[in-house]
Amino acid sequence: MSELLKVEHLTKVFTSGLIGGYEIKAVDDVSFEVKPGEIVSLVGESGSGKTTVGKLILRLLTPTSGRILFEGEDITGFSKKRLKSDYYRKVQAVFQDPFASFNPLHIVDRAFYLVFSSFLPEVGAEEREEMINEALRNVGLNPAEVRGKYPHQLSGGQLQRILIARALLVKPKLLIADEAVSMLDASTRIDVLNLLGDFRDKYGTSVLFVTHDLALGYYISDSTIIMYRGTIVEMGDTERVFHNPLHPYTQMLLESVPDINVKWEFRGIEPEKEEGTVYAIEGCRYAPRCPKAKDVCFKVRPRLVEVEKNHWVACHLYGG
Amino acid sequence: MSLLEIRDLKIYYRTPRGPVKAVDGVSFDVREGEVFGIAGESGCGKSTLVHSLILRKPPMFHAGGEAIFKGKDLMKLSEEEARKIRYTELSIIPQYAMNALNPTKKIKDIVWDLAREHGYEDRSEVEGLLRERLAMVKLSPKVADMYPVELSGGMRQRATMVVSTLLNPDLLIADEVTSALDVTTQRVVIELLHHFMEEGIVKSIIFVTHDLALLDKIADRTMILYAGKVAEIAPTEEMISSPAHPYTKLLLESLPKIGVRYKETKLNGIPGYPISLLNPPKGCRFYTRCPYVMDRCREEEPPLVEVGDDHYAACHLLGGENQ
Numbered sequence: 001m002s003e004l005l006k007v008e009h010l011t012k013v014f015t016s017g018l019i020g021g022y023e024i025k026a027v028d029d030v031s032f033e034v035k036p037g038e039i040v041s042l043v044g045e046s047g048s049g050k051t052t053v054g055k056l057i058l059r060l061l062t063p064t065s066g067r068i069l070f071e072g073e074d075i076t077g078f079s080k081k082r083l084k085s086d087y088y089r090k091v092q093a094v095f096q097d098p099f100a101s102f103n104p105l106h107i108v109d110r111a112f113y114l115v116f117s118s119f120l121p122e123v124g125a126e127e128r129e130e131m132i133n134e135a136l137r138n139v140g141l142n143p144a145e146v147r148g149k150y151p152h153q154l155s156g157g158q159l160q161r162i163l164i165a166r167a168l169l170v171k172p173k174l175l176i177a178d179e180a181v182s183m184l185d186a187s188t189r190i191d192v193l194n195l196l197g198d199f200r201d202k203y204g205t206s207v208l209f210v211t212h213d214l215a216l217g218y219y220i221s222d223s224t225i226i227m228y229r230g231t232i233v234e235m236g237d238t239e240r241v242f243h244n245p246l247h248p249y250t251q252m253l254l255e256s257v258p259d260i261n262v263k264w265e266f267r268g269i270e271p272e273k274e275e276g277t278v279y280a281i282e283g284c285r286y287a288p289r290c291p292k293a294k295d296v297c298f299k300v301r302p303r304l305v306e307v308e309k310n311h312w313v314a315c316h317l318y319g320g
Numbered sequence: 321m322s323l324l325e326i327r328d329l330k331i332y333y334r335t336p337r338g339p340v341k342a343v344d345g346v347s348f349d350v351r352e353g354e355v356f357g358i359a360g361e362s363g364c365g366k367s368t369l370v371h372s373l374i375l376r377k378p379p380m381f382h383a384g385g386e387a388i389f390k391g392k393d394l395m396k397l398s399e400e401e402a403r404k405i406r407y408t409e410l411s412i413i414p415q416y417a418m419n420a421l422n423p424t425k426k427i428k429d430i431v432w433d434l435a436r437e438h439g440y441e442d443r444s445e446v447e448g449l450l451r452e453r454l455a456m457v458k459l460s461p462k463v464a465d466m467y468p469v470e471l472s473g474g475m476r477q478r479a480t481m482v483v484s485t486l487l488n489p490d491l492l493i494a495d496e497v498t499s500a501l502d503v504t505t506q507r508v509v510i511e512l513l514h515h516f517m518e519e520g521i522v523k524s525i526i527f528v529t530h531d532l533a534l535l536d537k538i539a540d541r542t543m544i545l546y547a548g549k550v551a552e553i554a555p556t557e558e559m560i561s562s563p564a565h566p567y568t569k570l571l572l573e574s575l576p577k578i579g580v581r582y583k584e585t586k587l588n589g590i591p592g593y594p595i596s597l598l599n600p601p602k603g604c605r606f607y608t609r610c611p612y613v614m615d616r617c618r619e620e621e622p623p624l625v626e627v628g629d630d631h632y633a634a635c636h637l638l639g640g641e642n643q
Contacts, residue, residue: 045502045503045504045505046473046502155593156362157593158593185361185362185530186361186530186531186532186571186574186575186589187361187570187571187574187589187590188589188590188593189574189589190574190575190576190587190588190589191588191589191591192589193582194582194586194587194588194589197582197583197586212502212503214503214578215533215575215576215577215578216576218576218578218581219576219580219581219582219587220581220582238581242578252504253503253504254578255507256503256504256506256507257503257578258503258506258531258533258534258536258537259533259577259578260532260533260536260560260572260575260577261577261578261579262578264507264510264537266511266514266515271457271458271474271475271478271505271508
């Protein structure tokens with residue numbers, strides 16, 4: 001067993017409306033792995049299910065079916081107590097909006113105290129203070145500048161660093177970073193992203209980097225998973241996925257990323273159509289937009305196949 | 321020829337602790353037939369700047385300078401005059417454009433209301449134009465009879481673009497119109513704006529964004545704002561290939577690009593955070609974060625000087641009046 005996290009056939013169905021509502025398979029039969037010390041980016045647009053996958057792994061949502069194996073043990077059945085005492089010591093998270101993650105009525109230090117009372121009650125007051133200061137210095141903050149402050153007195157970049165410092169305080173084995181740098185300005189964003197890389201290098205922390213930003217995903221991750229409307233369309237080694245994209249969706253996605261090294265031709269890209277029914281499609285969910293769609297694509301869901309070493313794609317063009 | 325000339329414009333916000341100098345002495349031109357990009361980080365004043373051209377609601381106020389648009393100073397227009405040129409000469413697609421349309425009205429009623437206000441009398445002619453424009457942005461003519469809530473975010477965005485440009489404004493302001501969109505939808509919006517220019521529906525566009533890489537795709541010239549001041553103005557390609565201001569340079573270096581990976585080449589951000597605009601220090605506003613800071617930068621504000629063909633930057637390293 002070489003993987004830290006193994007997700008098997010994970011499915012989450014949301015029902016809309018009390019009676020006679022419709023079902024949305026927000027996550028539909030998703031399987032992937034995260035190895036120890038690996039940074040995996042989970043890339044997708046809005047509605048792709050990437051955030052739901054993160055929340056399922058954190059057990060903020062309960063899966064409809066499928067298994068989530070962490071260190072070989074299925075966590076979907078863990079009790080609240082077990083999650084709190086054990087699982088969240090090993091799996092931590094940082095979310096998109098740093099302002100929403102703090103209680104505006106308390107000084108930011110409280111975020112750390114809560115970690116100590118939950119996970120490290122044995123640590124004495126003096127050692128605790130030193131650990132907090134060290135954690136802050138590790139994320140490039142001067143403890144004297146941020147401690148004792150209220151959230152509104154600090155910038156988004158500073159708050160996000162504090163949240164990362166807090167998440168890493170318990171030296172988790174897995175960090176789930178859901179759009180953790182999306183709200184930050186370009187000039188501060190890359191340094192916060194570097195922190196995740198530094199921590200992996202230092203402590204072997206695995207990171208599941210959930211993002212809509214392909215360039216950031218490419219920069220930081222070893223492996224990449226591309227999701228579309230609840231399904232994985234392509235995944236594998238980051239270099240391979242980005243330099244040899246095989247799925248028509250991945251190809252279109254990469255063409256749409258503004259990159260200062262790549263010129264755009266204006267040739268009339270086809271916009272999305274009304275897609276309320278897309279979650280009900282039996283076959284490939286990208287079929288209605290796909291320029292290469294065949295009959296079979298609407299009927300049969302393509303399986304993920306390994307087309308080259310560590311490069312998987314779910315598309316009938318490649319025998320899926 | 322310039323369509324819009326901004327001279328030493330100052331737009332402040334009134335607060336109990338004194339004015340917040342969000343836009344503080346900014347000058348630039350927008351020429352006919354160009355897409356003019358404005359980029360900067362949150363709090364640099366880019367959004368305040370363009371919104372002040374349309375409407376200044378308290379606590380925002382005009383503290384100096386002028387904005388000459390087709391011979392008239394936008395800062396001196398009466399409400400009535402401002403309403404008259406809105407949509408027909410000067411129009412804005414706001415940041416949260418997908419929520420900008422009145423949800424209780426059908427698209428065709430929204431459009432008719434604003435056309436009537438501008439003196440249009442033939443409803444069928446206006447609706448004909450609406451259907452033509454909907455087709456241009458690849459929306460079905462049925463959309464005219466729908467309510468905004470019936471459309472997805474991306475479709476609503478395109479409907480808003482149609483509404484904002486229906487009466488062929490000379491100058492269209494697009495304020496972070498793609499920031500909330502997925503990359504594929506963003507690309508569609510950029511292509512459509514490009515198409516509006518080609519078709520002559522709008523003469524010029526001011527495109528405001530925090531994303532420099534995106535301006536590289538659409539803007540002919542780009543202005544970089546930092547803490548309420550102009551740092552640099554240049555043709556976009558030149559700005560990207562040879563930035564003059566240290567801020568522009570560092571900002572470009574911090575952008576992730578396909579081909580650059582953490583494992584091989586570590587990118588760096590700009591240390592520190594922007595200064596407060598409540599009581600900005602004298603001197604250059606970037607000096608607190610600038611690696612090349614000199615004594616002079618703390619004392620004297622650098623003037624905007626020409627550093628190349630049509631290329632201007634405000635930095636003491638690049639010379640100025642006192643050298």
